[in-house]
Amino acid sequence: MFRRxxxxxxxxxxxxxxxxxxxxxxGDTVSAALLxxxxxxxxxxxxxxxxxxxxxxxxxxxxCLVTIDGVGNRQGCLVPVAEGMQIEIQKGKREIxx
Amino acid sequence: xxxxxxxxDYDVVVIGAGPAGLAxxxxxxxxxxxxxxxDENIGPGGQVFRAIASTPVTDRNQLGADYWVGAxxxxxxxxxxxxxxxxxxxxxxxxxLDIAVSIGGASAFVKAxxxxxxxxxxxxxxPIPGWTLPGVMTxxxxxxxxxxxxxxxxxxxxxxxxxxxxxxLAAQILRLGGRxxxxxxxTERGNYFAALPHAFAFLTSPYFTKGLSMMREVKAKVQxxxxxxxxxxxxxxxxxxxxxxxxxxxxxxxxxxxLLHQGVVPNVNLAMAAGxxxxxxxxxxxxSPVLDASGNSSVAGIAIAGDGAGIGGxxxxxxxxxxxxxxxxxxxxPAAAAKLPAMATLRSDLAKxxxxxxxxxxxxxxxxxxxxxxxxxxxxxxxxxTAKDVLDSVAIGATGPNxxxxxxxTGMGPCQGRLCGLxxxxxxxxxxxxxxxxxxxxxxxxxxxxxxLAELAxxxxxxxxxxxxxRG
Numbered sequence: 001m002f003r004r005x006x007x008x009x010x011x012x013x014x015x016x017x018x019x020x021x022x023x024x025x026x027g028d029t030v031s032a033a034l035l036x037x038x039x040x041x042x043x044x045x046x047x048x049x050x051x052x053x054x055x056x057x058x059x060x061x062x063x064c065l066v067t068i069d070g071v072g073n074r075q076g077c078l079v080p081v082a083e084g085m086q087i088e089i090q091k092g093k094r095e096i097x098x
Numbered sequence: 099x100x101x102x103x104x105x106x107d108y109d110v111v112v113i114g115a116g117p118a119g120l121a122x123x124x125x126x127x128x129x130x131x132x133x134x135x136x137d138e139n140i141g142p143g144g145q146v147f148r149a150i151a152s153t154p155v156t157d158r159n160q161l162g163a164d165y166w167v168g169a170x171x172x173x174x175x176x177x178x179x180x181x182x183x184x185x186x187x188x189x190x191x192x193x194x195l196d197i198a199v200s201i202g203g204a205s206a207f208v209k210a211x212x213x214x215x216x217x218x219x220x221x222x223x224x225p226i227p228g229w230t231l232p233g234v235m236t237x238x239x240x241x242x243x244x245x246x247x248x249x250x251x252x253x254x255x256x257x258x259x260x261x262x263x264x265x266x267l268a269a270q271i272l273r274l275g276g277r278x279x280x281x282x283x284x285t286e287r288g289n290y291f292a293a294l295p296h297a298f299a300f301l302t303s304p305y306f307t308k309g310l311s312m313m314r315e316v317k318a319k320v321q322x323x324x325x326x327x328x329x330x331x332x333x334x335x336x337x338x339x340x341x342x343x344x345x346x347x348x349x350x351x352x353x354x355x356x357l358l359h360q361g362v363v364p365n366v367n368l369a370m371a372a373g374x375x376x377x378x379x380x381x382x383x384x385x386s387p388v389l390d391a392s393g394n395s396s397v398a399g400i401a402i403a404g405d406g407a408g409i410g411g412x413x414x415x416x417x418x419x420x421x422x423x424x425x426x427x428x429x430x431x432p433a434a435a436a437k438l439p440a441m442a443t444l445r446s447d448l449a450k451x452x453x454x455x456x457x458x459x460x461x462x463x464x465x466x467x468x469x470x471x472x473x474x475x476x477x478x479x480x481x482x483x484t485a486k487d488v489l490d491s492v493a494i495g496a497t498g499p500n501x502x503x504x505x506x507x508t509g510m511g512p513c514q515g516r517l518c519g520l521x522x523x524x525x526x527x528x529x530x531x532x533x534x535x536x537x538x539x540x541x542x543x544x545x546x547x548x549x550x551l552a553e554l555a556x557x558x559x560x561x562x563x564x565x566x567x568x569r570g
Contacts (some may be wrong), residue, residue, distance in 0.1 A: 002252055003250060004248060005154075005155070006275075007155065007274075008247070028247050042335070047480075050482065052232060055230075055236060056221065056239050058238060058239070062480065062512035062513045063230075073548070078138060
């Protein structure tokens, strides 16, 4: 859906998406890194389980909700990636304890 | 980065580091007022100057001169004594000018003598069939990724809608080597005639030549279909195709990415939750705060600058930020105001920056069928409520958006009405034969962004706070 422009010379940052290593770039938000990865990053809604991807990328729509380092319901579009960050695609509601 | 505010009290707290907020905070701090700028993004810039301090798109021609203006604003801010906190989510502002802000998972409280809200705009909801499918995004979303991560559309890409941002985004995508298969222009043909009386001001504004050259640049490379009157996205769990009607003819094209845009509207949540009076704007078709010439709202001490004050664009936002900050300086440290540009100068700058706006607002007034959906089209993305659900609720007695919450939970999901509020107001107004002003909007309350109960429970409390709620 998206690809990186060749001029992007930012250093790589390794994150893990559902346990799989993914190369992101320093300064990417979690949502941007997921969309750039080419992986299936669709979450599912808490109401009907419908698949969704980020819609607004600016903090208003909450369709980028994702589990980051064990904490659920984070807005992936507002969180920058960090080395070793553990991302889980959130299916349905945030779970208790996450 | 994620540090709590240094003080408990500030002369001025500015919320939002876009064009208006950057200008307001720098002006206020330069005049010697203790100034705190809170912004929820990773870096300053807001949406227009998104990632201005970090963008990997270094060829200045690609994002354009209007973008790089933001670098000077950031430089002025950094040269001032303003305290700036990024990734700071303001979740409460009240009439006492007490502000609650979540930073790195912990909440802090600050008090201001004056608050300047510069929370900007968001893209108008574009509720067409299939707009919740993965692969359908806003044009602004694509532009955010382009500016902050140099990401460009790669698969079969359709851009649909209308307005200046749509053409700017298309030009930027093409300059960065991205792919656009087709542009579907939904501008109503009748709008061209309606906008004609305002054409002179527009033709003599800087928007005109810039806009025209951008449209030429895009049209040379992409097929543009104008007069689009119907639009739908479809696919099974993922966007597969876009169908549209133009000049009475229906066409369906395969697509991996659909970018929607039909203008921007003020982001009202924090201002409304603080009790600021808003009115329905019949031209811009949105809620705008009631403000005086210096941006002061109906709540003493709260001013609003930038697109949150009514859509005026980035240049107007910068000037409105300076006006609101100057008004704060005049109120709190009148002697220091002498150092700043005179209010009369700023007001004339604003008139200049707003030139041509009436033409744009009239030309790009979105068509009713793209604002007021029908049938199974989702209105509330969070709670997955359709237009039919809303109309069924009206039929059994729901009178306005607040009653509708009890019927269908619209606006009660995490986005708190940001993506459905305008649609619900207009849909209910139409169904009940009332004006949007009469139908009203959701009653917004803190927390305006969700925070966890754990964070709330961890807030420092006095003995009196505890006694107020604990029995025995």
